[in-house]
Structure formats: C-alpha cells, structure tokens
Amino acid sequence: MVPRDEFLASRFYREFLSTIGIGRVCLGLVFDGAPGLTPTSLSIFRDAHEPAFNKSDTQWMRLLISHESRGLGLMQRLDTARLQRTSLLASFDRLSFGVVLLGQNMQVLHLNEAAQTATRRRDGIVIGANGQLDSKASQGRSQSLSHWLGAARDVPVTKQTHFLDGFRVDRSNGEQYVVQCAPVSATSGWAAQSEEVRFVVFITDPAALNLPSVASLVKLFGLTEKQAKVALEFVTGATYRVAARRQRISEETVRSHVKEIYLKTRVNRQADLVRLVLSLSQARV
Numbered sequence: 347m348v349p350r351d352e353f354l355a356s357r358f359y360r361e362f363l364s365t366i367g368i369g370r371v372c373l374g375l376v377f378d379g380a381p382g383l384t385p386t387s388l389s390i391f392r393d394a395h396e397p398a399f400n401k402s403d404t405q406w407m408r409l410l411i412s413h414e415s416r417g418l419g420l421m422q423r424l425d426t427a428r429l430q431r432t433s434l435l436a437s438f439d440r441l442s443f444g445v446v447l448l449g450q451n452m453q454v455l456h457l458n459e460a461a462q463t464a465t466r467r468r469d470g471i472v473i474g475a476n477g478q479l480d481s482k483a484s485q486g487r488s489q490s491l492s493h494w495l496g497a498a499r500d501v502p503v504t505k506q507t508h509f510l511d512g513f514r515v516d517r518s519n520g521e522q523y524v525v526q527c528a529p530v531s532a533t534s535g536w537a538a539q540s541e542e543v544r545f546v547v548f549i550t551d552p553a554a555l556n557l558p559s560v561a562s563l564v565k566l567f568g569l570t571e572k573q574a575k576v577a578l579e580f581v582t583g584a585t586y587r588v589a590a591r592r593q594r595i596s597e598e599t600v601r602s603h604v605k606e607i608y609l610k611t612r613v614n615r616q617a618d619l620v621r622l623v624l625s626l627s628q629a630r631v
Contacts, residue, residue, distance in 0.1 A: 354394060369394025372403055374411040376418060383422055388414055443624065444549030444631045446479060447530075452495050453477045455543055464549055464631040470517040471525070471549065479525075479547065481515045491515055491525060498527050499545065512583055521553050523631065524583055528617045548624070551631045557581060558626040566626075567610045576603045580616060581623045 353359055354369070363369065368391045376386040388411060392399070435456060438445045444461030446454060454477055457465065464471050465479075474480040474492060481491035494513045512526040526548045558566075563574035572593070579589035590597045604616070613619050 359394075364394065367391070367393045370396065370398055372399040372407050374407045376411055376415050383419060386418060441625075442631075443551075443555075443627075444547075446547040446549065447543045448479070448495070448527075448545040448547060449542065450499075450544045452479070452492070452499055452545065454479060460631050461549055464523065469519075470515040470523050481513075489513075494525075495527060495545075495547070521551065524550050524552055526550075526620070548621075549631050550624075552582060554631070555582075556627060558623065562626070563623070567607075569607060569610055573603045573607050573610075576600055577607050577611075577619060577623055581620050581627070 348356070359369070370392040372390045374388045376388055377383040379385040388407075390399075390403075390407065435458070438456075438458035441458060442460055444464050445458040446461050447456040449455050454473055465473050468482070470482060471491065472480055472482060476492075478492050479495060491513055512524045515523040515525060517523065528546055530543050530546055557578055560571055560574040560578065563569050563577060564571060569577065572595075575593055576589055579592060584592065586597050586600050590600045593600070607619065608614055611619060611622055613622060
C-alpha cells in the first residue's frame with residue numbers, strides 16, 4: 347500500500363493498470379485458506395477518474411461476499427467429494443477380483459472392471475431386471491444370490507452371519523464364484539450415482555486366486571507360521587471349525603491365533619483381515 351499520488355505516478359499504474367481502466371479497487375476476502383477451501387478473493391475495480399468507493403459500496407461488498415462464500419464453498423466441497431469418490435472407484439478398478447457397491451435396497455450402484463467382466467459372461471452371476479445382483483438358476487440350489495443378499499440386508503447387525511460365510515454361485519464349467527457381502531456404515535461418506543452405498547460385495551474365483559505365501563505374511567506382519575496359515579484359511583472361506591480341522595488344531599487355538607493376528611495386522615474384524623490379505627493377493631474372476 348502506497349500514498350495515492352505515489353501510486354498514480356508509479357510505472358506499474360501508468361504502463362499497465364491505467365491501460366485496462368484500473369485505478370481504484372474494493373477488495374473482499376471470500377476464503378483465507380480455511381481447511382479444504384482454496385484462498386479466494388473478490389475484487390471490484392474502477393478507473394482512477396471515477397468516484398472512490400464509499401461506505402455504501404463496502405457494505406454492498408460484504409453482502410456479496412456472504413453470498414459468494416456460500417455458493418463457492420458448496421461448489422468446492424462438492425468438487426472435493428467428487429474427486430475423492432472418483433479416486434476411490436478408480437482404485438477398485440485396479441483390483442483383479444470383483445467389487446460391487448450396493449444401495450439400501452441392494453441395487454447395484456457400481457461395479458469395478460473385474461465385476462463387470464464376471465457379469466458380462468452371464469455364467470453364474472448376472473444383473474437382474476430389477477438392477478440387483480442375481481445368480482442363474484442351478485440344479486440342487488434352492489436359494490438365489492438376490493435372495494441371499496436380501497436376507498443379509500434384513501438381518502439385524504447383532505445377528506448377522508459371519509462375513510466369511512459367503513454364497514457360492516455355480517458356473518457352467520463346474521467351478522464356482524464366491525460372493526461375500528459386508529455392510530458399509532451410513533456415515534462413511536461413500537456415494538455413487540447420488541445414492542449412498544450401504545453394502546459392498548466381493549466376487550472371487552477360488553480356482554484363480556493366488557494368495558500371498560505363508561512366508562510373505564510372516565515377513566510382512568511378523569506372524570508365526572501357524573498364524574499365517576490360519577489367516578489364509580479365512581480368505582478361502584473357511585469358518586473357525588473348518589480352519590481348525592484343516593490345520594489339525596482346536597477351535598479355541600484358532601481363536602487364540604486370530605487375536606494375535608489382529609494385533610499384528612492392526613485390524614479388529616475378520617472382514618478387514620480378509621480384505622487386507624486379498625489386497626496382497628492376485629485374484630481373478
């Protein structure tokens with residue numbers, strides 16, 4: 347800031363500002379760099395020969411700034427949320443197993459590329475006319491995928507079945523897809539197509555799943571060899587009882603291993619443990 351006479355005599359004013367009719371300015375600060383908001387100002391200019399801005403002008407500016415802050419603030423918040431959502435969905439596409447986001451009524455909101463590949467085959471898993479995941483009819487199976495997902499939605503949180511007790515979908519080649527479903531917190535902020543995501547579904551092909559080795563889990567997380575083997579059992583869909591039988595240990599020992607696994611991998615749910623191990627796996631559908 348300089349005296350007005352000095353400003354008008356300056357080279358900057360004479361050779362630049364005067365050529366575009368700027369000699370007076372009324373400046374308002376919309377955002378000063380608050381968290382998540384870009385520093386923004388609003389300026390109104392007049393020529394040097396026009397009247398100076400007065401109290402009425404500054405009051406008008408205050409009203410305008412208030413209006414602009416609401417509009418720009420909303421726009422920037424929405425842009426941030428849109429960017430976060432886009433980044434999240436793009437990260438799903440880098441996974442080689444299927445990820446499907448579902449709404450409250452189990453309607454499909456988003457499929458990553460692997461899930462799209464599986465549904466396009468129409469070999470086991472399809473998207474029904476109602477926009478929900480479903481399975482093609484197969485002999486000896488009384489329940490369809492859509493009914494299983496509907497039941498998972500309607501069961502109270504305290505009575506929900508184990509995440510790893512997934513639904514197996516028969517394929518024409520004799521193999522199966524394994525479908526697992528987990529609820530998503532209503533406060534998580536996930537959104538797709540303007541509808542809030544309430545469930546996430548994972549689709550894997552056990553025959554094509556290349557899990558990390560026991561040695562790699564031992565090295566990455568400091569697990570014992572037995573703990574690593576138990577963690578891998580859960581990823582393949584085993585329950586506590588099945589894992590105990592396969593590893594030739596008691597169910598109580600399995601539970602003891604799980605407690606240590608949680609501490610070492612810094613997760614506190616089996617669903618999170620499965621996602622962690624799958625993120626280190628090479629899976630295809």
